[in-house]
Amino acid sequence: MEPFRVHILGCGSALPTLRHFSAMQVVELRGKQMMVDCGEGAQIQLRRHHVRFTRLNQVFISHQHGDHCLGLVGMVSSFGLLDRTAPLHIYGPAPLGEWLRRSLQLFCPHLSYELCWHDVDPTQHQVIYEDRSLTVETLPLCHTVPACGFLFREKPTQPHIRPEMLRFYDIPLSQVYNIKAGKDMVTSEGEVIPATRLTTPADPPRSYAYCSDTCYQPHLHQLLQGVSTLYHEATYGEDRVGNARKYKHSTALQAASVARDAHVGKLLLGHYSQRYEDETVLLDEARSVFPNTFLTQEMQTIDV
Amino acid sequence: MEPFRVHILGCGSALPTLRHFSAMQVVELRGKQMMVDCGEGAQIQLRRHHVRFTRLNQVFISHQHGDHCLGLVGMVSSFGLLDRTAPLHIYGPAPLGEWLRRSLQLFCPHLSYELCWHDVDPTQHQVIYEDRSLTVETLPLCHTVPACGFLFREKPTQPHIRPEMLRFYDIPLSQVYNIKAGKDMVTSEGEVIPATRLTTPADPPRSYAYCSDTCYQPHLHQLLQGVSTLYHEATYGEDRVGNARKYKHSTALQAASVARDAHVGKLLLGHYSQRYEDETVLLDEARSVFPNTFLTQEMQTIDV
Numbered sequence: 001m002e003p004f005r006v007h008i009l010g011c012g013s014a015l016p017t018l019r020h021f022s023a024m025q026v027v028e029l030r031g032k033q034m035m036v037d038c039g040e041g042a043q044i045q046l047r048r049h050h051v052r053f054t055r056l057n058q059v060f061i062s063h064q065h066g067d068h069c070l071g072l073v074g075m076v077s078s079f080g081l082l083d084r085t086a087p088l089h090i091y092g093p094a095p096l097g098e099w100l101r102r103s104l105q106l107f108c109p110h111l112s113y114e115l116c117w118h119d120v121d122p123t124q125h126q127v128i129y130e131d132r133s134l135t136v137e138t139l140p141l142c143h144t145v146p147a148c149g150f151l152f153r154e155k156p157t158q159p160h161i162r163p164e165m166l167r168f169y170d171i172p173l174s175q176v177y178n179i180k181a182g183k184d185m186v187t188s189e190g191e192v193i194p195a196t197r198l199t200t201p202a203d204p205p206r207s208y209a210y211c212s213d214t215c216y217q218p219h220l221h222q223l224l225q226g227v228s229t230l231y232h233e234a235t236y237g238e239d240r241v242g243n244a245r246k247y248k249h250s251t252a253l254q255a256a257s258v259a260r261d262a263h264v265g266k267l268l269l270g271h272y273s274q275r276y277e278d279e280t281v282l283l284d285e286a287r288s289v290f291p292n293t294f295l296t297q298e299m300q301t302i303d304v
Numbered sequence: 305m306e307p308f309r310v311h312i313l314g315c316g317s318a319l320p321t322l323r324h325f326s327a328m329q330v331v332e333l334r335g336k337q338m339m340v341d342c343g344e345g346a347q348i349q350l351r352r353h354h355v356r357f358t359r360l361n362q363v364f365i366s367h368q369h370g371d372h373c374l375g376l377v378g379m380v381s382s383f384g385l386l387d388r389t390a391p392l393h394i395y396g397p398a399p400l401g402e403w404l405r406r407s408l409q410l411f412c413p414h415l416s417y418e419l420c421w422h423d424v425d426p427t428q429h430q431v432i433y434e435d436r437s438l439t440v441e442t443l444p445l446c447h448t449v450p451a452c453g454f455l456f457r458e459k460p461t462q463p464h465i466r467p468e469m470l471r472f473y474d475i476p477l478s479q480v481y482n483i484k485a486g487k488d489m490v491t492s493e494g495e496v497i498p499a500t501r502l503t504t505p506a507d508p509p510r511s512y513a514y515c516s517d518t519c520y521q522p523h524l525h526q527l528l529q530g531v532s533t534l535y536h537e538a539t540y541g542e543d544r545v546g547n548a549r550k551y552k553h554s555t556a557l558q559a560a561s562v563a564r565d566a567h568v569g570k571l572l573l574g575h576y577s578q579r580y581e582d583e584t585v586l587l588d589e590a591r592s593v594f595p596n597t598f599l600t601q602e603m604q605t606i607d608v
Binding site for chain 2: 015
């Protein structure tokens with residue numbers, strides 16, 4: 001199975017600390033690397049995670065709070081200083097695009113490559129990106145400014161060839177493409193062999209949802225049914241459920257409720273308030289509702 | 305003697321790496337802490353250096369290149385999130401002030417404190433800041449955009465009282481203020497004691513000059529005569545003197561020539577190109593011209 005991974009570049013919240021960088025991740029599937037949010041220090045964290053700058057072609061920004069996007073200008077500038085030529089596509093809220101355009105006019109008016117900004121309407125649930133390997137959908141969230149999450153869905157893959165069956169029926173390797181596409185084969189003796197006998201089923205498509213920042217949304221699970229891995233912000237514990245309500249963030253328990261109701265494979269927590277010296281309390285609260293929960297940390301790489 | 309120190313928060317150049325953050329320093333004198341340049345990740349580096357955010361009241365920005373100022377928005381925002389109340393004064397080129405104003409409108413429209421922007425004309429040599437302890441002068445530099453350095457001059461301090469002489473002449477302690485101010489004393493027997501006999505001379509005022517970014521300026525030394533410590537950019541070695549000319553930076557040897565001609569106390573090098581894995585070559589070249597030269601490194605604190 002091709003790797004489908006998430007690199008955690010930062011999992012802190014508004015106030016970066018010595019323990020956590022601001023929000024940023026890199027989603028990796030079939031050699032493609034896509035960034036999700038881009039907090040201050042992104043270019044440093046990309047280097048630390050050995051993400052090759054030239055393999056990063058898409059950036060998705062959830063909302064226009066500084067801790068989710070202040071690394072953009074530095075990263076975009078540095079790509080230019082390194083003579084990048086491939087276009088860089090950034091998806092985010094319109095006001096942020098305008099700010100980025102003005103910032104680049106000031107800081108690097110002559111980029112070596114094309115920067116393609118794509119306005120995202122965070123109130124809509126829609127596919128905003130598609131290629132041969134995956135689609136990316138927006139997930140409307142509820143925060144103090146318009147915000148959306150992103151759902152990375154791997155496209156269905158083809159069934160696996162059973163080489164021993166090809167040999168048994170003496171079917172040439174040149175037919176692999178057709179068999180994978182579901183075409184039945186006819187042997188030299190005229191026997192029809194169904195494609196399903198020559199293959200094992202394709203791996204089920206995997207999916208990764210990133211939901212940050214948001215208050216608890218009881219209906220969010222409807223958009224997340226069965227996703228393989230859900231990253232959901234868990235800024236606070238139950239001790240600060242009032243803060244969560246006030247600042248439109250979630251508690252770990254609320255994140256776990258979404259995971260449980262969506263029947264996801266596993267839940268990743270992040271966006272921790274700097275108030276928690278040790279996030280184990282968040283993990284324990286979440287696991288009481290959804291056992292297959294994990295804390296994220298910088299420098300982690302997680303299989304979806 | 306009151307400490308007069310420089311904390312090196314970052315000494316890399318345009319491309320931050322895992323070895324060096326972008327340009328940023330904190331100058332500390334008599335409990336005051338002033339920032340010079342503010343590269344990406346400034347708020348992280350301030351924490352790492354245990355600089356108390358509330359003691360930082362002035363920021364001086366040399367020019368509007370991203371590696372010297374991209375940490376501003378994050379730092380200013382975080383100060384707000386921490387409910388700062390004291391005004392923060394930032395001195396820098398006018399276009400940067402406009403950009404910062406717009407950025408804050410987007411990212412934190414409701415700051416808890418007053419942000420006071422002061423336009424600096426980098427083409428002028430003038431005092432732009434003064435308090436009881438020091439003055440800050442601009443030093444016109446020559447770079448691809450308007451740029452200036454900053455010269456921090458400690459104000460003359462008062463002479464030191466010789467307690468044994470006060471006892472000898474039976475002069476009351478209540479006169480210390482007058483003696484330090486140079487007033488001669490008269491003993492109960494009518495003898496006039498010159499203030500100079502009751503004191504030892506004040507420490508010579510110290511000074512710190514920050515010059516980055518700039519091409520080699522043969523006349524710069526005239527503004528730097530006798531400064532205690534000079535930080536001068538040394539982006540390249542002599543192997544890349546052509547790059548220095550092309551991008552309007554300096555070589556280590558050129559930095560040392562300025563230091564030698566200005567008769568400074570010591571020279572600090574920084575703003576290293578990421579091309580140098582080991583900056584010893586820069587140090588060696590500089591020392592061939594000005595022996596009292598040192599490399600700066602992140603996490604260093606240097607006495608001026």
